[in-house]
Amino acid sequence: GAVVSQHPSWVICKSGTSVKIECRSLDFQATTMFWYRQFPKQSLMLMATSNEGSKATYEQGVEKDKFLINHASLTLSTLTVTSAHPEDSSFYICSARTTGTGSEKLFFGSGTQLSVL
């Protein structure tokens, strides 16, 4: 099956610094990628939808200036957590959708555990 690579798998940073998370589709082109966030013992919450070559669409309550998303190519989307604070500590997961329709075409990265000190 298709592979989505997410990097890094975990990161620890100081409060106030920025962290970039990469999501790559390795063997297919993904016009759309999604970024999810999961707090401990809670659901995966959709943060934003990233479309290649255009601005990301953010879900209600997600600060677009804090969570910068760039989808510069059909195989790469990045999420940058700017000026991270301890409350941003969470598990972030990306997923990529192939050009077909239907949710069965979604493939997920392995996630990034972010810890902000």
Next chain:
Amino acid sequence: AQSVSQHNHHVILSEAASLELGCNYSYGGTVNLFWYVQYPGQHLQLLLKYFSGDPLVKGIKGFEAEFIKSKFSFNLRKPSVQWSDTAEYFCAAAASGGSYIPTFGRGTSLIVHP
């Protein structure tokens, strides 16, 4: 807005025991339903899905799920679990005909003792 609830947050079983994980969704329209699994250190993988037709869905690795429309449920079952089934399991729902972005339940952590 649609929501998905998983009743069991942590389940501990011995090998060969039977498994049933509960999942209920809240949505007024037609939904597509999914179960995903995440093994330790790996990415989310699709176990099975229901779009239409036979409400009893067979998935990979011996898993199955039954869609009961009247109960808004889509419970996951396996008659005999193995140690290798230790993982996090997520139920998800997506509006049929919509943007196909699944809404996830909070997940169930399954530990199977050998």
